[in-house]
Amino acid sequence: MATPLSAERLLTALRDEGLTVHEYREWRTHNRNAKGPWGPVHGVMVHHTVTSGTEASVRLCYEGHSTLPGPLCHGVIDKAGEVHLVGHGRANHAGGGDGDVLAAVIAERELPPDNDADTDGNPHFYGFECVNLGDGQDPWPAAQLLAVERAAAALCRAHGWNHRSVIGHLEWQPGKIDPRGFTMDAMRDRVRKRLGVPPDGGGGAPEFEPFPGAAFFAPGRSSPIVTAMGHRLVAEDCGRYQVGPGPEWTSVDQESYAAWQRKLGFTGDDADGIPGETSWTRLKVPKS
Template identity: 65%
Template sequence: MATPLSADALVAALKKEGVTVVEHAGWRTHNRNAKGPWGPVNGVMIHHTVTSGTTATVALCYNGRSDLPGPLCHGVIAKDGTVHLVGNGRANHAGAGDPDVLAATIAEKHTLPAPNQQSTDGNTRFYGFECENLGNGKDPWPEAQLTAITKASAAICRAHGWSAASVIGHKEWTNTKIDPVGFTMASLRTRIGTRLASGASPGSPSSGSSGQGTAHQPFPGADWFKKGPKSAIVTAMGRRLTAEGCSAYRSGPGPQWTDADRASYAKWQRKLGYTGTDADGWPGAASWKALRVPASS
């Protein structure tokens, strides 16, 4: 769970990830915020447009239809890989979906439940990208477009400290939709996860990010922390938690795992959107990966 990125932060994150961005007039204040809340946000949703032609597609997603006012997404991803920004704030893209899917996305589960409810407002919770494609299973997905979808999704995940499990398809949100068609969401999440793990971008737009080229400490395992370790890994973790604004330390951090480390890590888990027993302060693989702890020398 996170506060939505500002327009400036979104542009910065996309460009930092190597995305080619076109900002359309008025996009920064173009939204449906008067009709409902925007945020807290929990993920990124991918759609196909059932249209052909970038100019017409962008216009449709900006203006909307008579029965569904625009913006219909935050960004349109064209065949050539350009991301056209058309909205900032609440957008009419996700509609109602399954609360169990939302809970699984927040927890960054690798497997989502089958959607069978339409009781949760997805327009509040998800960034949306509409991807130019006819959605008939025959219209190709150029590599430039798939790369742009990967980069745009990774940019937002990196900015919020999310993993690739925070990216879902519209068809995974509700059983009333089939998009996207032509590639699997599992394959897309694999691409996004590979990109996030590779450190292809210097990190999130925040000053607390670890730098480009930094080797990250592999997850030591949940049981390792419960044994009360004394290690440079604990110190490095504590410094990253402090940099992310999640410190519960009165002194340190130091190499000995303490209750202050656990309290700090619980703050980090809550920052990522975890709740209840999923935010108990014991590190898990997904939240550890998002923290990007530098490898100790």
């Protein structure tokens, strides 16, 4: 469960994962928020477009069609493995799905069968449409599959989720078949390995940085832990950075952490911007 990433943070997270990302038209303000909430977000959903050609597929996912206005996802992943961002906010991609599946995604456990369509998924999932005809014959180039892996891992990393937060449309909505041409179990395993989550047959949990103690956060401290913390603060809409975050503990890091403490309900001296064990554990800083 998390606050959706800002448009800038979404772009940064994808690029930090090594993806080539294109910004399409007015994607940053293109959404269906007038029709309902966007967030809290719980996971990433993968689709195929049932189209061919990058330009036509991206345009369709941005504009939608007469019966389903766009955006139809947040990003389109083309055959070359490049991502085209087409929306930020609520998108018409998930539709009605199984509430038990959503509960499993939130708990990061094995998915149950998708028997019902009783829950609106559009507020709760990031969506990526992959350019593919979905006929079981259209190939999935290695570069495209790698991009799916990277895009899903980027959002999991930003939110502190594990691979169980990544699902296919066919696992959410009864009657759907997408993505067709690879299995979501195989894709989740790729995401798991990229995130460094150990296999355990049930989902596992990401490895988080243990609380290093309040004294660790002293002026002049330089550590990748500080950078990882900063990225999590940005993901939680608490970052106050103009540049960065970077490895050196600064007053901006302290200001950002204070915003996180206040978000958790701390006040006064308990929201002084120096990490404590409770707030640090809640932040879920991934091991760097």
